[in-house]
Amino acid sequence: MDFLSRIKEIAGIENVFSNERMDKHTTFRVGGPARYMAAPSDETQINALIRLCGEYEVPYYIVGNGSNLLVSDKGYDGLIILIGRNMSDISVCGDVISAGAGALLSEIGKRALNERLTGFEFASGIPGTLGGACVMNAGAYGKEMKDVLISVRAITPDGDVRDFQAEELGLGYRQSIFIDGGYAIIKADVRLMPGSYSEISEKMAELARRRREKQPLEYPSAGSTFKRPEGMFAGQLIEQSGLKGMGVGGACVSEKHAGFIVNKGNATAKDIYDTIQLAVQTVAKKQGVKIEPEVRIIGEF
Ligand SMILES: Cc1cc2nc3c(=O)[nH]c(=O)nc-3n(C[C@H](O)[C@H](O)[C@H](O)COP(=O)(O)OP(=O)(O)OC[C@H]3O[C@@H](n4cnc5c(N)ncnc54)[C@H](O)[C@@H]3O)c2cc1C
CATH class of the missing domain: 3.30.465.10 (Uridine Diphospho-n-acetylenolpyruvylglucosamine Reductase; domain 3)
Structure with missing residues (x-):
């Protein structure tokens, strides 16, 4: 039996997809197709899927809500195991x-x-x-x-x-x-x-208000794109490097919060990736600090 039929047998036909676009599963709203995707319902199914990947030598990657992920435009040539609503x-x-x-x-x-x-x-x-x-x-x-x-x-x-x-x-x-x-x-x-x-409930409302005030929630993003370097704020370093509003293609450093790289609507994953590199290189040159992405980067760029 082929790999696709086997994963359908494990996770159920309604929970398995092929060539599933990852822009539907990431908050950056970018990413090419996952060759296979399965949304298992329990640990037995996850275990069976992982074992099957070993048997067929298919790589796998686990995704939750995709809110900290940048997936390549070329997609992912393996199995995405989506641990979401079914669990x-x-x-x-x-x-x-x-x-x-x-x-x-x-x-x-x-x-x-x-x-x-x-x-x-x-x-x-x-x-x-x-x-x-x-x-x-x-x-x-x-x-x-x-x-x-x-x-x-x-x-x-x-x-x-x-x-x-x-x-x-x-x-x-x-x-x-x-x-x-x-x-x-x-x-x-x-x-x-x-x-x-x-x-x-007041505390939740207050924190939600602070998010709306400070974060560019109107654009797709993965939150703070970079980790905080020890004792500093990545957003501040990026802003001081003159990068607010700068970027590549449809991606840019947010005008509202320089720690966020946002998709202005038509960005590719490569645009976002290149904007990340632009920020890393400019901050290194102008501030002498190495900033590192917090966002997990998957696939080929
Ligand atoms: C607008 C916005 C605001 C944000 N604000 C914050 C914030 O205030 N603080 C903060 O910390 N983060 C923030 N984030 C980032 C993100 O929401 C968090 O990192 C979140 O914890 C990621 O969860 P996820 O389910 O989306 O994981 P994903 O993005 O799907 O995956 C992230 C990593 O976890 C792994 N993973 C996910 N699920 C599993 C699993 N079940 N088993 C094994 N590995 C797994 C993936 O393989 C990947 O390496 C924000 C993002 C956005 C878009």
Whole structure:
């Protein structure tokens, strides 16, 4: 049987696609076709897909909500394993929320609010999944996933299913043991604290207001494109290098927040990639600082 038929057998015909355009699955709204895509529903299916990739020597890459990804215009010549809606159950026990890796942080935030649990407000405006947030140790407004994570269940590169305690995850600034790939996160538990509905909802609204005020949310992007160099802000360095509004093709450094590279509407992935390189090189030349993309870059450029 061919590879496509086998993945359909594992994940179900309705959850498998071929030549699926990645611009539909990334917040930059760019990216060519993924040769294969499957949206599994549980850990058994993920494990089977990963094993199959080994058997057929097909590379694979895991995608959550695609909010920190730049995929090449040439696409991805392998299997994209989409851990999203099909693995997004959320349950609550006391002050612990357990959710599938595909649950959106905004949905977990809403559930926390309804359960009157505080501590997740910082994450509720980040447009990613729980899995992606664990990989990136996503954070905002002085808090990060490290502050709330208790444990993560993941498939290891050896194909074992393992429960990791948060302390084992090497969580640091946009850093975890998962960052270099090979692991598939299945679910995670976060610990919050009892709080008041009105205070939680006010805090969420206030943080959403700050995002709208400071971030160019009207354009497709992947949030802050660069990591913060130690003791500095990438956006400030880029702005001081005179790059606001500058870019290549349909991509540019946002006028509103220089840390964001945005798609003005007709950018290609290559335009965004070249704008990233422009920022890296100009900041190195003018400020003597090396900035590094936070965004994960996939495929050939
Ligand atoms: C407007 C905007 C604002 C943003 N604001 C913030 C912010 O305030 N703070 C912040 O930290 N980030 C922010 N981001 C970036 C992004 O939302 C986060 O990095 C988020 O955690 C990525 O989650 P995702 O599900 O979209 O992951 P993806 O972009 O799909 O993937 C990111 C990485 O995680 C891996 N991955 C995803 N899911 C899994 C899984 N289940 N198992 C194994 N690996 C997986 C991927 O392979 C990839 O390496 C913002 C982005 C946008 C567009």
